[in-house]
Each structure stands twice: as structure tokens, then as C-alpha cells.
Amino acid sequence: MIASKSQYFYEYFSEWIKIYKYGAVRPVTYQKYLMTLRRLTELSPNLKICELDKRSYQTLLNDYAETHERQTTMDFHHHLKSAILDAIDEGLLSIDPTRKVVIKGKTATKRKNKYLSQFELQSLLKNLSLTDSPNWDWLILLISKTGLRFSEALALTPNDFDFSTHKISITKTWNYKGAEGGFMETKNTSSKRVIPIDAPLAVNFETLTKDLAANELIFVQGRVFNSTVNSRLKYLCKTAGVPVISIHSLRHTHASLLIFAGVSIASIAKRLGHSSVTTTQETYLHIIRELENQDNDKIMNHLSALDVNIRAL
Template sequence: MPSYYDNKTKNWYCIFYYTDWTGTRKQKKKRGFERKKDAQEWERDFLQRQAAQPDMPFSTLSELYLKDKEQNTKFATYRVHKMRVDTWLLPVFGNRPINAIMPVDVRNWQGYLKTAISAQNKPLSDGYRHDLFVELSGVFNFAMRFYGLSVNPCKVVGNTPVKHKKKLNFWTKEEFDRFLSTFDAADPFRMAYLTLYYTGMRIGELQALTAPDVDTEAGTITISKTYHRKYGVEMITTPKTPKANRTITIPKFLCAALQEYINKIYQPDADTRIFPYSHSGYTDAFRSHTKKAGVKLIRLHGLRHSHASLLIELGFSVLLISERLGHENVSTTLNIYAHLFPSKQSEVAEKLDLLQTK
């Protein structure tokens, strides 16, 4: 692994050949190292990333894993993966070779999580520890699939069962009405929250809406994009999942309110976002008016849960609710809201009795 000294720049550089993932042989050159040792280490690390041997450090594997997530998931989802890896995986497994991480190491890490404290100075919940284990297992599965790792140590250990599901916080219609009453009629934030509550759309989907997406004559809103910021740059992309592309019907009073709201926007074109404020702007106003209304504090995303609970209360089917929310499948809807559906067991028994008496 030779390195060379550049008399002009007074720095070391490395130059070598490697084979990329397509099988193409290429030359790589890197300059600017103060020491020969630094140039050699950089070349060794680069070749290791390319060859991706199973004994690569966990830090290298996690970097490859996160790069794959960045390329193949939505940015918001990628950020969740990165935060979990950076905060809870790298500090423990760091530069250890991945094929040297044993099931007992994973088991010890699970024990560490039971006493760990979050950034909010609170113990980690059962659900969050479960999610972290799934993340670690995902990293090892990635290594097995693409880089020849033979065994996922997480599969040997097994996950800790989640004893209690995370509490679902939402508002009743009475609570939402109290919240909405704290706004002036012309406040644009009022229109945003009204739309979120009666459609169940995600905040990014709301922020991406343009005037052509709202068809007040047909009484529909078409959701075909989402808004987010990536490294400080505003971006409009496709929705979270394919099923999130949807057209939902809206009540007449919301049609009228949206039409009046859009009419007040100065010379909007087809690309003008009708809800242009930042996520933090909507969150801050939401918290402020929640306090004014004297209702329990929920997350802004809780308006989506509130919409779902309202539909359940009104007796709509899980399939319709799943389609309206843009879930990828009905099982997602059931996993979140199954406990809100009223039990029909006694009704089943009664109807079976009626069959027997006929």
C-alpha cells in the first residue's frame, strides 16, 4: 500500500486501482495528507468500503447502511434512522468488526438501554427500546444481504416484547372545537388546522397543497406530493408511500372555507403553496392556542389521529379510513387504531342466536 510525497505541496498522496460495484476497474487518487500514515489509512478505508469485507468496522457498515436509507427512503424517515444509529448504536459498537459482535454483546446492549436516559432526561420507553433493537437488526440484515455477513446476532438474542403500546393522544370533536374557537376567523393557521382535522392528511401533505389540488366543485382534495426541508433547502417530493397518493372527499363547509381562503391569496399560480408556513410555525401556533383553549396537549400529528378517531366514532369501516389516511395497507391502520373500534362480540352472539330460532 505505497504512498507518495509531493515536493510541491509538501503533502502525501495515494494513488491506486480498485474495482467498483459494477465490476469496472478504476483509478483513485487522493491528495493533501500531512503524514504518509494518513494517506495509507485513507486508502485502506476506501478499499474496505469497496470490498466491504464482513470484518469491516461497525462504523463503516452503519455509514453504508445510512447511505442506502438516504437513497431509498424519504428524508424524514432517513433522519430517524440516522438519529438512532448516531445516538444509540455507534457509541456502543463503534469500530468493532461486525463479525466480532456476538449475541452476548447485543444482550448486554439491551441491558444498557434499560437504564439509559434520553435527551429529555427520561428513561427509554419499552416501545422505543424495541425500535432501537429493530434498527440494529436492520443494520446486520443489511450486512447479510449485501456484504456477506453470515449471522445476524440480533436474531439469536431476540427482541424484548413491548408490554404496553404507546398511548395514542388525540382530541374529541368538542376539544377541537374549543381549540379552534381561540382563533380569529381570518387567521391562516385556523384554516390549516381545520383542514388537517377534517381530512387527516399529514402536515407535509398540507404544506405541499396548491390551489389546483383543491376542487371545491367536486368537493375533493388531491394529495400527490409532500413538502419537507432537506439540509435547509425546501423540497417538494412524492408522498410517503404509493398509497399516500389519493383523492379524498371533503364536507361542503370545508369546501366553502377553503375557496374563500384561496381567493384571498394574491395572484397564486399553479405552483403556489396555499399553506406556506414552516413546520415549526404550525407547531408553535398549535401549542400556543392549545394552551389558550385549556385542552390537553397533543402533538400536531395528533390531529391526524383525531380525524381517524372521529371516523371510527361515526361508524366508518377500517378499509375506508385506511384509504382516506393513505396507509399502505389496512394492517397499518389496525395496528394504530384497532383498540378504538367498538367491540361487536355481543352483537355477533345475538345474531347467531336469531339464526338458531328461525
């Protein structure tokens, strides 16, 4: 179908995601675009491209925001905006209806803890049961020290470790959500990276994997559910007397502790495999602001120490 101004917006968006997103993004990401399409079709089945203006677009977002939190509404908006900008390039729209849009949404529900403090993490790690063979506790230790995504850690084999230089190469992920499992591509190109690890961790994993074949999965034996690992982590958190977090929150913990340690955002973004530094800044904005407040206090203390007599004018 050739795009035209009289085409329904949901039809244009449907074609747009097939042309620009199918095969270009991960299947899980593509499913999110399809979800956006379903909601767009439900909310504005009769909205045509020629009727897209600031008021109609804002009304669409307001309707969506009635049943979704602000961040979810923002994600919905970003999906639609990308398609709308292409519609402008194609000459189907003369103005950008998304300009100066107001993002609304329901009050956010109370979130679970996203990260532990250094003291809390140390308390958690002290309760790990690190056996002579790979188990979930070893995976928990690995993620806490590397910030790996759960799917990245599951895909590791002994061949991914360079024990002499203390590094891990991340080149793939494990499809733990699929019944058949299997290797998959990383989340993005930047996710393919080499991560330095500390010497004790390298020695431990060299010993731990000495009886495994070079390409044998370290942690996967049959079907894997992240709920199983999260249950183990929940038990460990309660035993250690620290807030209960998820396995993904160990990744946030790793990044947060690096920020507090003064590691640059650029280095953290590279270590985490983020596609841009902006992603890292947005994800950990609350911590960055906390450090900025601490820096402001240090600046004021430093300036106050510069004791000079200033003559009143």
C-alpha cells in the first residue's frame, strides 16, 4: 500500500514497523512495537494522517496515559514519534504534531529496590554457597562483579574467558525465554564487548570450569527460568538482612557502585554495553544528581577555606 495523507494513522504505523523495525531490532523489542500498534488501533481507529495535529496527538497520548504510568506513556510516544517524523519526511505532514507535547500518566507505583549499597552487597556475597561446580550463587557473584545482563551470563562458556589477561568476551546471549533455548545476538552492537575482571574472580572461574569443554555452557543445564534465580537471590537477601532485589538489579548495583567510586560514565557505559552514554546517564540520573549535590558541598567547603579579607564596597 502506498502511504497517503488519507491513510489511517494505525495503518501507516503498521507498515512503518514492518519496513523499518522487523529484522532490525530484537524480537522482544519488535513485540513492543506491535503492542504500541494494538493500543494505537484501539484508541484511534479512525484517525487519519491528514488529521494528525498537535491537539489530536495530545488527545491520543492523554487517552493512553489514563491507564498507564508516565514512563510507559513516554515509551508509547517515542514509538509513534519516530514514525511521525518519517511521515513528515515523506511529505504526508507539514508540521510536527509531537512538538512540545505534554507527557502525562498515572502515579507511579512503588518500585522495588533497584540496587544495594556496597555494605549491603558485601553482606549478600558473604552468604553465597560457592561450591566446586557452577551453581546459581556463582552466577550471582559473577553478575555483581561484572554487571552482565542475565542472558549474557547464561551464554558464557569457558572459551569466553581469557584467564591470562583477566577478561571476558561478550559476543552472544542465551534465549532463556524460549522453550528450546539457544544462542541469540546481543541486545545491540555495543553489547559485544570485552570486560576486565579482577584476578581472584578469574582464578576462581578458571578452576570452576577446568573440567568443562571449551564451548560448553557454564550455567545452563536444561530449561532456565529467571524466577528460579530470583528465588535464590531473594533467599540470600533475606538471610543477609538486606533489601530484596532481582537478578537484574545486581547489574544496577554494579553500575551504581562504580559511579559512587568515581568511574567515568563513558567507561561504565562501555562496561555495561549501553548503546550510548546518554542511556547510562538517564538510567542512573538519580545517583548522578546525588553525587552532584555532594560535589556542591565539597566546592563550598573548598571556597570557604580560601580565607581572604574582602573590603566592603
